[in-house]
Amino acid sequence: MSHLRKTRTWIVNKRPTGAPILTGEDATFKIVDQDLPRLKVNQVLIRARYFGNSPAQREWIEPAFEASGSLYRAPILEGQKMGTRVLGQVVESTSSKFQEGQWVRAASGWTEYDVLDETDPDLVDAPALPAGMSRTHYLGALGNTGYSAYYGYVVVGDAQPSETVLISAAAGATGVSTRKSASVSSM
Numbered sequence: 001m002s003h004l005r006k007t008r009t010w011i012v013n014k015r016p017t018g019a020p021i022l023t024g025e026d027a028t029f030k031i032v033d034q035d036l037p038r039l040k041v042n043q044v045l046i047r048a049r050y051f052g053n054s055p056a057q058r059e060w061i062e063p064a065f066e067a068s069g070s071l072y073r074a075p076i077l078e079g080q081k082m083g084t085r086v087l088g089q090v091v092e093s094t095s096s097k098f099q100e101g102q103w104v105r106a107a108s109g110w111t112e113y114d115v116l117d118e119t120d121p122d123l124v125d126a127p128a129l130p131a132g133m134s135r136t137h138y139l140g141a142l143g144n145t146g147y148s149a150y151y152g153y154v155v156v157g158d159a160q161p162s163e164t165v166l167i168s169a170a171a172g173a174t175g176v177s178t179r180k181s182a183s184v185s186s187m
Contacts, residue, residue: 004045004091009034010082010110012061028061029082034111042118045092046104048111052085052139081109087124087139088114098123104136 014021015031020028039045059065062085066075076083086108090098095118098104104121108114124138140146159165 002115005036005038005110005111006033007036007113008032009112010077012078012080012082015061015063015078016058017063029110036113037115039092039094039115042095042097043093043115044090044095044098044104044121045113045115045116046086046088046106046108046121047091047113048086048088048108050087050136050139051110052087052143054084054145057082058082081111083107083109085139085143086114086136105143 008031010029010031012028014026014028016028022028032038036045045135053065060073060076061072063075067073073083084107085105087105088108090100090102090104091113092099097118098121102123102125105124106114106116106121108116124135129135129137137146153159153165157165
């Protein structure tokens with residue numbers, strides 16, 4: 001069993017209404033030491049190795065987005081850990097699903113270590129990724145936004161060879177697509 005009982009965590013110190021403040025008492029984020037709970041049955045302790053980055057993270061902490069009612073998750077309030085998806089390794093496990101050293105992807109946050117229920121992380125200890133692909137693709141192209149874009153384009157969009165598809169990245173992490181059927185006119 002690990003004797004690790006503390007972790008460094010970035011918390012939201014002051015929710016922004018404009019540009020983030022990087023230093024001082026009113027800084028948007030602050031790093032704090034936090035106690036880690038002891039593992040219960042069917043939990044894992046993970047060490048974050050990589051953090052995901054998404055435009056949605058700004059919406060999670062800005063009061064204007066909370067007021068709009070457009071958030072798809074609970075807002076992150078002052079004093080709470082900044083959220084993100086992480087790619088990390090299991091340090092300790094009381095779960096039969098996960099072994100020490102395995103790589104996982106989880107909705108954790110900006111923290112070095114985190115204790116999660118076994119249902120939270122996804123095992124990404126794949127035997128082989130295509131040649132030269134980094135494990136970090138599990139936070140991008142092989143992550144939630146990558147799969148959402150693929151599903152939207154291939155399954156929902158059902159684009160056909162005769163159609164032109166435009167995907168605007170300005171619409172968010174997965175883009176918004178429009179399509180137009182090609183037409184043939186006779187002169």
